Amino acid sequence: MRNEKISWTSFFRTVFTIALPIAFQNFLSTTASMVDTIMIGSQGELSVAAVGICSQITSLFFSCYFGFASGGLLFFSQYWGARNERGINQAFGLALTCMLAVSLLFGGAAVANPDFILGIYTDKANIIAIGAPYIRIVGFAYPLQVIAMIISFLMRSTERVKPPLFSSILALITNFILNWILIYGRFGMPRMGAAGAAVGTLVSGIVNVFVLFIFLIKDKKTIVLRVKDMLSWHDGFHKEYMSKCLPIIFNELFYGIGQMLINIVIGHQSESAIAAMAAFRVLEGFVFAFFAGLADASSVVVGKEVGSGHLMSGYQYMKKFALLCPSITFTICLIGLLLNRPLLSLFGLGAEAMFFGKYMILIYLAAGTIRTCNYIMNCCYRAGGEAVFGTLLEIICLFTVSVPATWAAGMIWHLPFLAVFSFLYTDELIRLIFETWYTISGKWIKPVTEVGRSALPEFKAALTAKKSLSKQN
Template identity: 45%
Template sequence: MEKDNDREMKTGKRQGAFDWKYFIRHIAIIAVPVALQNLLTTTGSMVDTMMLASLGEKTVGAVGLCAQFSSLMFAGYWGFVGGGMLFFAQYWGAKNDDGITRSFGITLSFMMTVGIVFSFLALGVPGFIMNIYTDKSEIQQIGISYLRIVGFAYILQVLSMAVSALLRSIEQVKIPLYGGIASVVANCLFNYLLIFGKFGFPRMGVRGAALGTVLAGMVNLLILLAFILKNRIPYVLEFSRHFRWNREFVRQYLQKCFPIICNEVLIGVGNMMINIVLGHQSERAIAAVAVFRTLEGLVIAFFSGFSNAATVLVGKEVGAGNHEVAFQRAKRLVYLCSALIGTACLGVIAVHNPLLHAMGLSGESYRIGTGMLLIYSLAALIRMGNWTQNDTYRAAGDAAFGSVMEITFMYVMVLPCVYLANYVFHAPFLLVFALCYVDEPVRYIIMQCHMYSGKWIKPVSDEGLKTIEEFRSRHGIKIKRKN
């Protein structure tokens, strides 16, 4: 790999060429296992939805709303994942083992705090949560019974996510894939046994789906730990070194994480507000939204692979001081992402008819679900490009720019448009849904300008700091200095 890096540095910096062969090969090495893992997870969610569809549209809608609460938890801890991967990738490129271990310790501590809070809310006040998301009493009761069990899975999911983020950042992408495969198989098996009461197991209905999620989370974590022990991978189990923090390290970590945390939390709250609007529609619309979110995961599965590729392929080079390579890679990642997302969207549209029917939609709910997929397929081309650029900036050390853009447009443009369309103008549901993406084209143009400016390369490692001024001088990049 070092020889490949040297070759790319020579061709990229001295001859002006770009090593596409190395680039595509390493995107595949990193992105494909991650995308495959998420694709399998989404497929598992689709199978779950198909099983729950036999219990009725209200059950599908209730579990879909519970998934939105899980997404809010995801937003709460993803800021620490993003910040952690910034440090993991750059320290990996700089070959700083102690930096990786300390970064993992502080990342895990913050993530677990979020997981414990959400687990407490799901187990302790599920009625309060469901009352926020919908005013349909029957859907609320179904959701309450689901949350009272699935809350136990949250801590397991947070632990697995922290470990997986570290493994992907150090280019051990196959281990999370194995854990994901085992988790999906376990989830489908346990759901089948517990939802329908097969082979002597009790027939638990929606509570069986929740318990299956808990058991699958246990399987995933155990598989990850087993491979870590087998391959003797450091960092994860070095507990005595996890908490060797000093004030300067914590300050630097939180300084990089803070914009990402604000981004994820505020965007999570904004999405919750949008989901509240969508959750107060007709029961058929609620069911369509739940199914759509599952199919949306198919597209996001492809994106997540590129997200991790951007973090590792760009962050590693910034950490190693190879800023020109990072700069050239980043610009190409965005366009490759859009091309792949377009392919994924076409694939979903091609098979949407049998999928929507298999997941319990018919009549009006089928019409709404089809409309949502068509709208999203157009929006995703730009939306995922924005996400890729934001992840690239974060990996290179610029956690603020993309976060400020996303938060600003969410609260200045998206939320006002959605609320006015729904509550003031009483617009059709699909128009309200389309306005959820009204900011994406404008933000894409701004993000592209920032991409080509090169100002987002801000290393945290000593090796990266040694060569950053040379890179900025070569490209005429001027950074305002803080007094």
């Protein structure tokens, strides 16, 4: 095996050229609902709580389709490393079809019966009354959301990081301007409140997809999408795709269900607690949106190395990302804690909700750092071709530790809100122990390309020799 030692200098060069643009693009593309929550703050705690509940529905939707997108990213990155253009077309077509089906299901439900969906999450009639018009309009944006995501994933995987970044900037600007006009009724427009924020989200989604399509059509040098190849699944490709995707799909689906159960507990707390949680989710979302972009970037880098047969390079990149990303999360959370008052004041919260928010950020300083470490390792497992271990570990820990503990604290014991909140992340430390061991073992590297598979025996031998040497020393 050639010398594939990755220095920190080389690693940071990759971070700055590939990872940071992807992180910023992801940060911008996932902030629409966060912008809505912030800008609706002047309408009072009830509006903030309503938009926050609607964001939880969107999060469940995300969990249901992200498995297909993540599976697509696995194939995109490894096939890009092997320069398999037909395989990329097949993966894109199948992922897009599955994701659109999920978006039409959720979008149709949100448009047809928003009151029923909101009623699952909260028993507060006044919050449902404000949230129903918002989620009905946002339901039309769901198909746009999945189209934008899969195109962005394709471009990231083929190292075209600037177009998604540019489209996300334009979409965010559009969302901000329309929110400012429609929420508050500027320039003679009606004062629409939360519904105005939803219109801004819908139009910004249209802008995002339109700009991405322009870049996709104009670029003929990297990967050319062909409808014939996108629909050619008859050669057994769909079986291989689903074999890799199903564990991820179940992971995201069950995670979404677990979070829904937790959100139901939160939705039955006081109105101040619900509003504080909505504000916290926005701040957490800003942190996690940036971090998730780094995770996607790590998937691209690791997947490309594994797909091209440079397995030891992929292994080393994984370990370095697993150290870097939690460090960044801790730093951002610490800054958020120090600036908690000006940040939380953006949401128009009352004194009690401000108190809740401050200590939620303090709890997340530790919990969020561990959570992002687990997340980055699981993403790299998937990029390396292994989707089962991380899935089983996350689902088992979530449903045996975090969900029952939070449910008991909030719905049975009726503990104070901050005590309930502290149970949300109780499973993360257990996962960290097992995932650290699995990462070091290298068992997660399972290539889907021929060149990657041919390099696997040599990689295993090199890893065994390295571990033996470490024990001797």
